[in-house]
Amino acid sequence: MNKLLIVGTVAFDAxxxxxxxxxxxLGGAGTYIGLSASFFNLxxxxxxxxxxxxxxxxxxxxxxRNIDISGLVKGGKTFFWSGKYHNDLNSRDTLATExxxxxxxxxxxxxxxTNADVVMLGNLHPLVQSSVLDQMTEKPKLVxxxxxxxxxxxxxxxLLDVMKRIDVITINDEEARQLSGEYSLVKAAAxxxxxxxxxxVIKKGEHGALLFHNKEVFFAPAxxxxxxxxxxxxxxxxxxxxxxxxxQSENVSFENMKNAIIYGSNLxxxxxxxxxxxxMESLKKEEVVNRLKQFRALTQFDIALQ
Amino acid sequence: MNKLLIVGTVAFDAxxxxxxxxxxxLGGAGTYIGLSASFFNLxxxxxxxxxxxxxxxxxxxxxxRNIDISGLVKGGKTFFWSGKYHNDLNSRDTLATExxxxxxxxxxxxxxxTNADVVMLGNLHPLVQSSVLDQMTEKPKLVxxxxxxxxxxxxxxxLLDVMKRIDVITINDEEARQLSGEYSLVKAAAxxxxxxxxxxVIKKGEHGALLFHNKEVFFAPAxxxxxxxxxxxxxxxxxxxxxxxxxQSENVSFENMKNAIIYGSNLxxxxxxxxxxxxMESLKKEEVVNRLKQFRALTQFDIALQ
Numbered sequence: 097m098n099k100l101l102i103v104g105t106v107a108f109d110a111x112x113x114x115x116x117x118x119x120x121x122l123g124g125a126g127t128y129i130g131l132s133a134s135f136f137n138l139x140x141x142x143x144x145x146x147x148x149x150x151x152x153x154x155x156x157x158x159x160x161r162n163i164d165i166s167g168l169v170k171g172g173k174t175f176f177w178s179g180k181y182h183n184d185l186n187s188r189d190t191l192a193t194e195x196x197x198x199x200x201x202x203x204x205x206x207x208x209x210t211n212a213d214v215v216m217l218g219n220l221h222p223l224v225q226s227s228v229l230d231q232m233t234e235k236p237k238l239v240x241x242x243x244x245x246x247x248x249x250x251x252x253x254x255l256l257d258v259m260k261r262i263d264v265i266t267i268n269d270e271e272a273r274q275l276s277g278e279y280s281l282v283k284a285a286a287x288x289x290x291x292x293x294x295x296x297v298i299k300k301g302e303h304g305a306l307l308f309h310n311k312e313v314f315f316a317p318a319x320x321x322x323x324x325x326x327x328x329x330x331x332x333x334x335x336x337x338x339x340x341x342x343x344q345s346e347n348v349s350f351e352n353m354k355n356a357i358i359y360g361s362n363l364x365x366x367x368x369x370x371x372x373x374x375x376m377e378s379l380k381k382e383e384v385v386n387r388l389k390q391f392r393a394l395t396q397f398d399i400a401l402q
Numbered sequence: 403m404n405k406l407l408i409v410g411t412v413a414f415d416a417x418x419x420x421x422x423x424x425x426x427x428l429g430g431a432g433t434y435i436g437l438s439a440s441f442f443n444l445x446x447x448x449x450x451x452x453x454x455x456x457x458x459x460x461x462x463x464x465x466x467r468n469i470d471i472s473g474l475v476k477g478g479k480t481f482f483w484s485g486k487y488h489n490d491l492n493s494r495d496t497l498a499t500e501x502x503x504x505x506x507x508x509x510x511x512x513x514x515x516t517n518a519d520v521v522m523l524g525n526l527h528p529l530v531q532s533s534v535l536d537q538m539t540e541k542p543k544l545v546x547x548x549x550x551x552x553x554x555x556x557x558x559x560x561l562l563d564v565m566k567r568i569d570v571i572t573i574n575d576e577e578a579r580q581l582s583g584e585y586s587l588v589k590a591a592a593x594x595x596x597x598x599x600x601x602x603v604i605k606k607g608e609h610g611a612l613l614f615h616n617k618e619v620f621f622a623p624a625x626x627x628x629x630x631x632x633x634x635x636x637x638x639x640x641x642x643x644x645x646x647x648x649x650q651s652e653n654v655s656f657e658n659m660k661n662a663i664i665y666g667s668n669l670x671x672x673x674x675x676x677x678x679x680x681x682m683e684s685l686k687k688e689e690v691v692n693r694l695k696q697f698r699a700l701t702q703f704d705i706a707l708q
Contacts, residue, residue: 280628
């Protein structure tokens with residue numbers, strides 16, 4: 097079975113949307129990536145850090161999904177994020193960010209994952225992402241990196257360094273524009289290519305995602321939903337679906353990446369249906385496969401070229 | 403050959419984008435719809451009004467495309483619109499709207515088009531749109547209506563009346579939300595269905611277009627472009643491609659409408675490459691067919707359902 101190594105936060109979130117409000121619940125990029133990737137046949141491990149205040153039941157939830165958490169260290173207080181979404185759910189205010197134990201996190205890759213086939217570097221300080229790559233004893237078949245504007249603002253040289261070592265970057269549209277200085281996403285992707293990643297995935301939220309590779313481009317729509325309940329974790333769930341599909345299929349071609357971003361969109365479309373990780377916890381594999389048919393119906397057409 | 407009847411403005415536009423500025427140039431919904439539909443094998447006619455100041459060369463341009471303009475009356479001063487696009491090209495300020503001869507426009511459908519197969523009601527006062535339908539001697543196979551927020555604000559009862567008589571409405575996302583009172587586009591489309599049209603096309607500009615029919619939904623992406631030069635007329639070009647494709651193929655099934663909105667997106671992707679109608683005037687049919695291959699590559703995938 098192929099191995100997927102995930103690095104990313106495992107944390108507490110408190111979320112407010114127009115539909116309700118949560119106390120501290122399970123969150124973090126690593127959590128969402130791990131849950132999403134658990135729908136594929138693979139061995140996965142999360143490298144992360146939590147505080148002594150982190151409940152055992154959350155850890156049990158990850159291990160029940162066959163996620164190796166031997167690389168998840170404990171100490172201090174758990175990273176906490178709190179946010180409030182605006183009415184359209186497309187924008188949000190961050191109410192609190194308490195780094196806590198994350199502020200001096202030194203990732204340690206479990207020995208049996210230093211030869212992982214696919215590495216998914218969730219949104220974290222670029223030096224942490226680099227440190228994980230330093231520990232790999234074999235070159236992974238694919239390294240995927242997710243990042244955000246925060247690191248472009250305060251750790252750009254380190255981000256540019258780690259970008260030279262990866263294959264795929266996932267980034268949202270505004271961040272792609274910031275990183276490249278180009279408004280057109282086609283031009284932005286071309287510029288980001290020159291910074292290292294051969295594949296550039298631009299996430300547009302409810303407007304889907306674009307996959308760029310040289311002159312080629314593929315688009316995965318977001319599934320039109322009656323109601324989006326809570327967008328938290330959708331981007332990480334997308335990335336986890338992408339990396340998980342690639343790891344399972346052991347095929348890093350552009351053609352296969354098309355399927356991978358459709359799978360990512362598919363899993364993300366479930367994530368937003370309930371608060372936090374709730375929907376991903378109850379989700380069944382059959383539901384995922386059934387929704388793939390909806391993605392087909394949504395996008396597949398048959399025009400005769402005249 | 404099938405007949406397409408178009409009603410819509412034939413007008414002067416003055417456009418400013420971050421890339422430049424035009425004097426009064428050829429514009430109007432009817433013009434863009436007509437040019438777009440001229441890429442299909444059909445007989446088309448535009449019902450409209452222009453002023454005595456309207457240059458013969460613009461009329462010649464339409465007739466050179468085999469567009470019947472016997473329903474285009476002349477008198478007074480031509481309708482004039484002027485707008486300035488913001489830097490992102492997604493929003494614009496209207497600088498001037500001079501209705502002129504449009505203010506008392508009574509459409510007269512040419513006799514040999516009162517039995518048109520497809521009727522495309524471009525964005526105009528709903529009473530003008532209704533009047534065109536009143537003149538049809540045979541029930542068209544398909545009636546498509548485009549409208550905008552302006553009519554929702556100042557002629558809503560008349561708009562709701564004409565909506566009961568049509569098959570397809572094309573409307574942008576914000577307008578769909580305004581008309582339905584629903585934020586979710588899935589819910590908005592469902593509500594608009596109940597107002598009359600069996601098919602609801604929601605245009606999302608650079609984010610593509612959604613086609614809704616009962617519980618079914620299809621999505622046509624916009625082609626990611628290096629540069630959008632001028633978005634003026636893109637929505638009308640989209641509608642003209644949609645109506646033109648349906649009229650040519652004489653097939654009003656949902657499956658065929660998928661192809662029609664792909665064709666609409668395809669033609670619109672050319673329209674925005676130059677100022678005003680410039681690109682649509684130089685466009686060749688081979689270019690359209692070639693770009694269809696790009697739409698295929700952009701959206702078609704092949705996942706085995708496991």
